[in-house]
Amino acid sequence: MIVGRVRVEPPVMNASGVVASSAAGAIKVEKAGAGAVVTKTFTLRPRRGNKAPMVVPYLGGLINSVGLANPGIGGIREYVEEYRRLGGTLPIVVSVGGETPEEFGKLAAEAAEAGADAVELNMSCPNVSWTASWEDIASIVKESVEAAKTANIPVWVKLGYGKGLMKEVKAAVEAGADAVVLINTIPAMLIDVWSMKPVLGGVTGGLSGAPIRPIAVKAVWDAYREFGGSVDIIGVGGVDGWEAAAEFILAGAKAVQVGTALSLAGLDVIREVVEGLISYSRKVGRPLEELVGAAHQGLP
């Protein structure tokens, strides 16, 4: 499948920040049968991340407040080169998190020079202060995509669930994004009733995994209805097996990413999704390409 101007075959990847935080992790994702690897989000400056605990289990999912711990822009080249040196052959999608459109431009240029196959603009991490301070996210999305496009590399935009999501998708499409990645974790927190304090070191965090799947499927569904003809959609949120992946495809995603399930159930989930999708497509007698958005057929 060609997704966001990148050949992703099979159309299954890891989600940013889970498992492939190092090049060695990306090799594991490749060996598990993915069609592309996605890096942890790189920011301009190094970040330590929040206090522990950073990740806690919740209802078959996770709540994390990692806060984009990463070595900064210099880590991008190191990561890509190390992945290739270790024998990695898949397209590599470098996730980047800028505080401003200019920073997104710089990070995208570095990813392109380092030899990445696409850049994924993380515009939706709930665990960093700057995204919370963006008032008009749609216009920041537009300017950031425009800045990243000058780097001459396919640009994917990762967005979060919220009332303004379709406005943000529209801004990404109009600015020429090659794909939208829906969705990031959903802002959340837990309070320990005995200590009477927030459980996470970062106080608040983001919910991921099976509990957010119906929300993520709806986001993909809405984006496909409005923009399906103009942009590729990648579904992420609670994919833990082939059936969940098929739901995203039927809603309109051309590919899926798997995060929390890799952490909770292991890398074998990727193979299970890939093989399950092949056998599903055989059983229903239609190639996967034809199933993209098929759940919309016949609806008003």
Ligand SMILES: Cc1cc2nc3c(=O)[nH]c(=O)nc-3n(C[C@H](O)[C@H](O)[C@H](O)COP(=O)(O)O)c2cc1C
């Ligand atoms: C521990 C953890 C770290 C994450 N780090 C990042 C990150 O660095 N960049 C990003 O765009 N998303 C990050 N995410 C969000 C995931 O990529 C994904 O969008 C979200 O978890 C929903 O997918 P899932 O339910 O399959 O995990 C992280 C999620 C988790 C659980």
